Amino acid sequence: MNPQRPETAAASAPANGWAIELEQINKRFGAVHANKDIDLSIARGTIHGIVGENGAGKSTLMSILYGFYTADSGTIRVNGQVQSITDSSHALSLGIGMVHQHFMLVDNFSVLENIVLGAEDSGFLKPSLDRARKELDRLEHEYDLEVDPDAIIEDISVGQQQRVEILKALYRGAETLILDEPTGVLTPKEADDLFRVLRTLREQGKTVILITHKLREIMAITDSVSVMRQGQMVATVRTSETSPEQLAELMVGRRVLLRVEKDQAKPGKTLLEVQNLVVKDDMGITRVKDVSFAVRAGEIVGIAGVSGNGQSELLEAVSGMRDQASGNVILNGDALSLKGDDGAARARAAGLAHVPEDRQRMGLVTNFSEWENAILGYQNSSDYGQGPFLDIGAAKKRAAEHVKLFDVRPANINLKTSLFSGGNQQKIVLAREMERDPDVLVIGQPTRGVDIGAIEFIHNEIIKMRDEGKAILLVSVELDEIRSLADRIIVMFDGVIVGEADPASASEGELGLMMAGINDKAAAGPGAAGQETKP
Amino acid sequence: MSARRPIPRWADVALLPAINLLLALIVSGLVVLFVGENPFHAIQVIIYGAFGYGEGVGYTLYYATNFIFTGLAVAVAAHAGLFNIGGDGQAYVAGLGAIVVALALDQTHWLIAMPLAVIAAGAVGGFWAFVPGWLQAKRGSHVVITTIMFNFIAAALMVYMVNRVLKPASTMAPESETIDVAGRVPQLRQFFSFFGYSPVNLSIVIAIAALIGVYILIWHTKFGYAMRVLGQNPTASRYAGISNSRMIMITMTISGALAGMVAINEVMGVQNRLVLDFVAGAGFVGIAVALMGRNHPIGIALAAVLFGALYQGGQELQFVIPGITREMIVVIQALVILFTGAMEGLFRPALERAFMLFSPEQKADAIAASTAKTES
Incomplete structure (x- = not known):
């Protein structure tokens, strides 16, 4: 059908016809060609994955489809009809719905109210809500998407919130659903549930476009997958005919090592010790409950867990950022005082470096230039000027x-x-943090939102630090990352360490169960009540 | 990738304020037209009154001196993310420090009295801002609220101090004793007859020193770096081991001390005694000056001179054109503050679009920079 795409396996007309056809889409932002002659055809009733590094043009392309941008040239056909999509409500009326990476929900509204929001029939709410309740009931049954319509959004789990987003799109008549990085915030179990829902949607004839950077998910659920690189569509292949290695290579344009290569750890003396640490968050809620562990020189200890189970607070306490903490943090044999709001400076002085989970909120001042950020946290060092003055040249x-x-x-x-x-x-x-040659390195989410090529580099740097005899504490929500980097894994659930595992022997299933709080140890404790995960 | 391209720096610091000012003048012109006067004549009078002859220039600079101090006070706090609206009150109570030193060292040469008075006024003004800073750092009370409330406390306190403590028993007027000639800050007219009888005095030298000092503080010291980190991102400053509470208290103190310098200009340079309400709203003009000057000392100096010119030219205007009353002048000044201060961002989106249209290469550079990612 299209001679320019010899590798396009899915190009011959499918049985159910095309849901979406994009032809020769171009979008420029000045000199940057964000989308270059993009051809993409998505068969109705399939799950189609789109992968690519940050900046490859995935988001631009989906924004064009969803009406946020208008393409400079090219045609869009929805169900075979040429359309020029002007805005997102137009896209919706054509049956294209989008589930954003960051949910667009009103936290203190009920599920039902969120679903109706913006789609009310009249000035009075009651008739709309009644009608929506019936419709919602139907949708929930049809797609196996149970959610309590009267639950308040902030009380339900992230996985449930995502279902509300999907229901919202279906309620508005979506035939094609675009999901942008949908599993980033989910537990493995919740992700499985989502995939089950997506499969049901496919059975019911809906079309799903899945944007993700997790190749494992692409392999698990999609029917076909398109790879973008530098604004171009480099390949569209049937999932069954490809492999993660091939996809990674297509994305980056060169061979990528997906597994981290490292030697056996040679742990030395204990450099970081945490004893009976209890940490409260800003609201006064106890997030870390009596946690103790140690990290020795030359080893990487990974903390696994679904985001929001106390890992963030633990990281912040260990690096001196929380004064609402009790217990002991011992760095290089000396206890770190947790009092006062400049504990991070004391922790650094004691030889700790901290790569925070959220670089934009914490690790960087994004409005500053690169060089100004290169001294953040070390601004008072005599390397950057004597006395009160800042030596800009040195920085x-x-x-x-x-x-x-x-x-x-x-x-x-x-x-x-x-x-x-x-x-x-x-x-x-x-x-900034590694080049200070610290004894202890605390890293949160080292590769969140980072391209595959850079992930490889970052992982190698972390291993290099370990081999130089540093004690490394690693927190990540990416189980794969923890499993490939860590020498020991600690699993946290609801502020408690629910278990420890050896990455070489523990299966993903075992870890997943522990992350959900299901463990012999935890079963006896109060933390096993169920899944109460919030971001 | 949808990031809107910021306008070039020169347009941000020069073109945008110029457009705002022009718009303010056009609307002011309509007001003048409305009361039946010729707006072009009016603007001529304002410009001549402010810059046309020595005494006018002197007055403009005298007003500008106050506005530099209060503008810097607002700017220093703003760099640390604090909105100090209490410059008026801080300048007012600083008058106590200035007058106490000046009267205690009556008969002493100004070269000795003035530096000591600067320290005293700075200390009192600084203290008046430190308390709201402390309340925010330790108790979580927002400085916007507390500094406003401290303006009222300052006003009440000063009425009491002037009437009950400082006023000599022999006088009726609510004012302190007069400072002896020897201890007064010298007028510039003593050195340059060009300035006529205008009250501009050596305090302007302190103002210029303050401009340079603030520049060095903010961009060339470790403290200034920490201040800017706090102002941009309090979580990052915590991460960087900066004590946010200590920074807030120290920054507010510096801010208050700068506002307190108004007292040197007024009490020791112009009035030669402590009178009620000598700040006359300079603290609030400082907010507009800092906004218009983009919190940069150079911008603040220019904005302070502009507002000084408006004050002085406005005075002139009501003498020359009787149809324009004192209230009208206030309206015009308010319009300028409104357009250059409160609504300074009005034309930013339009200007950004205009730059997108007219300089495609620059736009391309910016986007190339913002999307130069795939190679990594």
């Missing part, structure tokens, strides 16, 4: 070294940090 020199060592692109230390991509921002933080 810039150090920043230039970082940029070179960690291959930060673009290599411009005067550029505002917000203009760097996620992976390069992460490299800026990593360079």
Whole structure:
């Protein structure tokens, strides 16, 4: 059908016809060709994956389909009809619905109210709600998507909230659903549930477009997959005829090592010890409940768990950022005082470096230039000026070294940090923290939102630090990452350590159960009541 | 990738304020037209009154001196993410520090009295801002609320102090004793006859020093770096081991001390005694000055001179054109504050679009920078 795409296996007309056909879509932002001659045909009643690194043009393409942008040229056909989609309500009326990565829900409204919001029939709410309740009941049964219509959004789990988003789109008559990185916030179990729902949707004849960077998910659920690189569609293949390695290579344009190569750990003396740590969050709720563990020189201890089970608070307490903590954090044999709001400075002085979970909220001042961020946390060091004055020359020199060592692109230390991509921002933080030669390195979500190519680099740097005899505490919601990097895994659930596992022997299933709080140890405790995960 | 491209720096600091000012003048012109006067004549009078002859220039600079101090006070706090609306009150109570030193060292040469008075006024003004800072750092009371309330406390306190403590028994007027000539801050006219009888005095030298000092503080010290981190991202500053509570208290103190310098200009340079309400709203004009000057010392200096010119030119206007009353002048000043201060962002989106249209290469550069990611 299309001679320019010899590798396109799914190009011959499918039995159910095409739901979406994009032809020669072009979108430029100035000199940047965000979408270049994109052809994409998605068969009705299939799950179609789209993968690509950050900035490859996936979001732009989906934004064009959903009416956020208008393409400079090219045609869009929905169900065979040429359409020019002007805005998202137009897209919806054509049966295209979108589930965003960050949910668009009103937290203190009920499920039903959220579903009706923006789709009310009249000025009075009651008739709309009644009608919606019936319709919702039907949808829930048809697609096996149980949600309590009267539950308040902030009281239900993230997985449930995502269902509400899906129901919202279905309620508005979506025939094609676009899901943007839907599993980033889910437990393995919730992700499985989502996949089950997606399969049901497919059975019912709906079309699903799944944007993700997790190749495992692509392999598990999609029928066909398209790979984008630098604004171009480089391949569309049948999932059954490809492999994660091939997809990764297509995405990056070169061979990528998906497994981390490392030698056996040679643990030395204990450098970081946490004893009976209890941490409260800003609302005064206890998030870490009497946690103790130790990290020795030359080993990586990974903390696994679904996001929101106390890992963030634990990281912050260990790195001195929380004064609402009790218990002991012992760095290099000395107890770290947790009092006062400048504990992070004391922790750094004791040889701890911290790569925070959320680089944009915490690890960087995004409005600052690259060089200004290269000294964040070390601004009072005599390396950057004597006495009260800041030696800008010295700071810039150090920043230039970082940029070179960690291959930060673009290599411009005067550029505002917000203009760097996620992976390069992460490299800026990593360079700053690793190049201070700390004894203890605490890392949260090292590769969140980072391209595959950069992930490889970051993982290798972490292993290198370990082999240099540093004690590394790693927190990640990516189970694969923990399993491939850590020498020991600690699983947290509801603020408690529910178990410890050896990454070499523990199966994903075992870890997944522990992450959901199901463990012999936890079963006796209060934490096993069920899944109360909130972001 | 939908990021809107920010306008170039020169347009942000020069073009945008110029457009805002122009719009303010056009609307003011309509007001003047409405009362039946010629707006072009009016603007001529304002410009001549402010810059046309020595005494006018002197007055403009005298007003500008106050506005530099209060503008810097607002800017320093703003860099740390704090909105100090209490410059008026801080300047007012600082008058106590200035007058106490000045009267205690009556007969002493100004070269000795003035530095001590600067310290005293700075300390009192700083203290008046430190308390709201402390309340925010330790108790979580927002400085916007507390600094406003401290303005009222300052006003009540000063009425009491002037009437009950500082006023000599022999006088009726609510004012302190007069400072002896020797201890007064010298007028510039003593050195340059160009300035006529205008009250501009050596306090302007302190103002210029403050402009330079603030520049160095914010961009060339570790403290200034920490301040800006706090202002941009309080979570990041906590991460960086910066004590947010200590930064808030120290920054507010510096801010209040800067506002307190108004007392040197007024009490020791112009009035030569402590009178009621000597700040005359300079603290609030400082907010507009800092906004218009983008919290940068150079911008603040220019904005302070502009507002000084408006004050002085406005005075002139009501003498020359009787149809324009004192209230009308206030309306015009308010319009300028409204357009350059409160609504300073009005044309930003339009300007951003205009720059997108007219400089495709720059736009391309910016987007190339923002999307230069795939190679990593």
